[in-house]
Amino acid sequence: MPRTAIVTGGGTGIGRAVARRLAADGLDVVITGRRKQVLEQTAEELGVRAVAFDASDVAAIEAALPALPGQVDVLVNNAGGNIARHRPAPAEGDLAGLRDLWAAQLESNLISAVLTTSALTPRLAVGGRVISIGSIAGARGSGGGGAYGAAKAALHTWTGDLAFELGGRGVTVNAIAPGYIEDTEFFGAGGPGTERRTWLIDQTANGRPGRPEDVADTVAFLASPEAGNITAQVIHVNGGAFRGR
Template sequence: MTRIALITGANRGLGRATALALGRKNVRVVVSSRDGATDVAEEIVAAGGEALPLRLDVAEPASIGTGCEALLATIRREWNADSVDILVNNAGVGLFAPLGALTVEDFDTTFAVNVRGPLLLTQALLPHLADGARVVNVSSSLSRHSSPATSVYAASKKALEAITRSLALELGPRGVRVNSIAPGPTATDFNGGAMRDDEAMRDVLSQQTALGRVGHPEEIADAIVALVSDELRWVTGERLEASGGVLM
């Protein structure tokens, strides 16, 4: 049976790469973002896969509710299905500032997107997650090591990892596996594209990484594909770091 995946923040970066990678594995992919990620869905279809776009803003609880209703209506109509086999909670925001410049709005936005959003979306989909489904929460290597001006972001990712372990225990009786993946510095447009476009920053990060370079989004996507595969069917509640060995 063909599996169905929902990926949040699928319009760019790690989400887009993961959607494309799963599409190549003959997974039916629902690509979601605040704008719908229509171009990514079209790219998957053009490559011979199956994909549908979905408008979903994980920072807004109301959007999560309406988005899940639209998701279910769409997969019933298009694919005669009523459950999701793979959920990748990828949508995230990074607002970086030193302690003296942090604002309440920075904190609230970061936790709304990075913590509350994945939790409420997983909750909303709970009745529609297939038994044996796989959930992947996208964390960060910053939950392990420290960098200046990242306190709130790192805390949000550490919280997401704690949620991951709790949900793995709670959903285990249904065979649902819940894991987190922690990318290291990756060449995307995250944080203004600094790790992709700033050569000086790339050089510094490369020197701090065991494999000697910044990662590519496709490498994180491949790790997510592996994490939801049957080959790792006995893995749950774990944190898989895909960072090339940054700051070991």
């Protein structure tokens, strides 16, 4: 029986590259996401299975459970993004707008992973892997009022706690903190813009943007038997930008 993997947000960007890599490594992969059409197109291209659901919606997760594998060897909590990039900032003094933005960032980047993992914990195989995609922003902070970075910081902290909860079952739990990764929908159509892109690359020690495959390769290693004693870690895949300049 091949090992199974679930990659949330697997229809685009980093998740798509992770799904491609795990499938190439022989795993039976399911990708998830909210946009059914995007998901199904990617699934067809990669030869993996698609199950559409919103990872931050309890009813949607519960409804999807019967379609998900009965045993999960690798769970990749990749769904998320910086909500602030896709909506106007709340005006000064707009506490209701501010609350909505913070709640949306936490739901997208933290609660989605917590709910999906909790729903699938009974199905995690002995020796299983939970790998969450955090961010350099969880260490360095983010613009847009800081909610995205705070949500990713919480994801990193939860990763450590969960490692101790699941360690007795032989499950490792780690996070990956990417820096700027090209070829994703993270920055919306057109990417971050030339000036911002140059600034992001200037932060790195190696002078290059990250690629979805950089993250996928790290996921593949963490999912491998060789990484069995690595748990409760945040692995920085950001060309050293984590240290700042």
